[in-house]
Amino acid sequence: MSLPARFPSSLFVFTIFVVHFCEAYWLMAPNNIITTQRLDPVVSPGAVSTHAHSVLGGSNFGLNISTAVLRDSSCTSIPIPEDKSNYWFPQMYFQWANGSFTSVSGNAVILFVQRHSWIYYGISGGFPNAIRRSNPSRIDIMSCPGGISCPSGIRSQINFPSCWNGKDTDSRDHKSHVAFLSTGPDNGTCNDPAFPVTLPRIFMEVYWISQVFDDQRKNAMTPSQPFVFAHGDPTGYGYHADFFNGWDSGVLQRALNGCNCNPYGDPTCCVNQGIFGMNKSSVCYITETVDEQTLGTLETLPGNNPIQAPCYQTYIDPVTPAILSPVYVYNGSTGGPTGTVVIPAQTAIVTQTANGSCIRKGSAISSKRPSWLHFFAVLAPAVGSWVL
Known part of the structure; x- marks a missing residue:
């Protein structure tokens, strides 16, 4: 996570890269986040996810999705109306000294590129398979220095794998069918014969408006670094x-x-060539599928996730919220009607809990941690449109 970077300078550097290396490249700013819920139809299809995600794109996002379902969305928060894809990432929160949390908001920007180029999503605020990568050389980029304020907000960055095995649109572990470029996520070629097909480059940035909390750091659980992601990650x-x-x-x-x-x-x-349209003023929202509050000030993180660092233990919340249906689409700042309960809330006996050895108790965060990154990408059945 790059903390103090400013958008204009990073955009300039990025543009220099694209001028020299890309064939096709465009930027766009998503018009809004369509929803923030505990849903993840890639990792947890058909079920409530362990943590809250903010979602961009097509209005048919839900417990289960497919390319055909998304293409049938009635609206999209992407300004290019032909893009009804979904893009999602964990929500950020500010943790108060009393243990409660307040969601951090922002806006978005996107870049799409040909091979050796970029699809760039910059979001402030709120792909088909998962990739995990260890990148020790980038530990400074991912560090969160204690006591440092970020006047321009915090920026999270993700590179998605650009090489595909040419056969599988998904894999059991959501990662084995794709790989990064030969010299890392930023550059190189798909020279591994096991992953010979080059996919369009996707780079996603989320610009969190964290600076509005600067004068509240003294009231935080951990004043040196008061922000956490929805899965309980303060690093x-x-x-x-x-x-x-x-x-x-x-x-x-x-x-x-x-x-x-x-x-x-x-x-x-x-747009002038008629390749795709552009509508920068339209907005698209959907009502909740999972019946719980995820934004504003909350007593706990959605899913009651504990704040854990430097290690991580799987935590299972014994309470599963109710599922609502139908989902309504609306285009105003206030929501439409709410669905009715189709699956009641449930409470289960859970034996798998965090035992406390990884739970942070307000101490300062060290920057010397394993830099594991998670990348998720779903290649739809019509993956041929991604093959260059």
């Missing part, structure tokens, strides 16, 4: 993001072939 090493393809058939491939008319990532020329 950022467990940060992850997911993508599920919902692009209209053929549009992404045409964009990758033709959106190379300027070096600045401006999608206007792609």
Whole structure:
């Protein structure tokens, strides 16, 4: 997680890279986050997820999704209406000294690119398989220095794997069918014969508006580093993001072939060529499937996840919230009608709990931690649109 970086300078450096190496590249800013819920249809299909995610994209996001289902969404929060994909990532919270949490909000930006280029999602606020990567060389990027304020907010970054085995759209561990480029996530080629197919490059940044809490640090559980992710992670090493393809058939491939008319990532020329549309003012929201509060000030993290560092133990919340149906789509700042309970809340006897050895109790965070990153990406059945 890069903490003090400013958007204009990072965008300049990024543009320099693209000018020299990419064939197609465009930036766009998602119009809004459609929902924040404990849902993860890649890792936990059909079930309540262990932690809350903020979601971008098509309105048909839910417990179970597919490319066909997403393409049938009635709206999308992506300004390109042909992109009804879903993108999701864990919500960030500020932890108060009394143990409660307040959600951190923000806005978004996105970049899409051809091979050796980027699809860039910068989100402040709130892919088909999972990849985990250890990257010790990037430990400074992922460190969260104690006592440092970030006037421009905190920025989380994710690179998605760019090499595919050409056969499987998913794998049992959600990662074995894809791999990173030969010299890391930022550059290289797909020279491993086991992963010969180059996918479009996706790079995602989330810009959290954490600076609004600067004058409240003295009231935090851990004033030196008061922010945690929804899965109970105060370090950022467990940060992850997911993508599920919902692009209209053929549009992404045409964009990758033709959106190379300027070096600045401006999608206007792609729109002028008729490759895709652009609507920067439309918004898209959905009502909750999981009947629980995830935003605002909460007594516990959704799922009652403990704050754990430097190690991590799996924690299972004995209480599962009710499931609501149907899900309503709305386009205003206030929600539409709420679904009714179709599966009641349940309480189970749980024996697998965190025993306390990993639970942080307000101490300062060390920057010397294993830098495990989680990457999730779903290649839809129409994966041919990703093959260059």
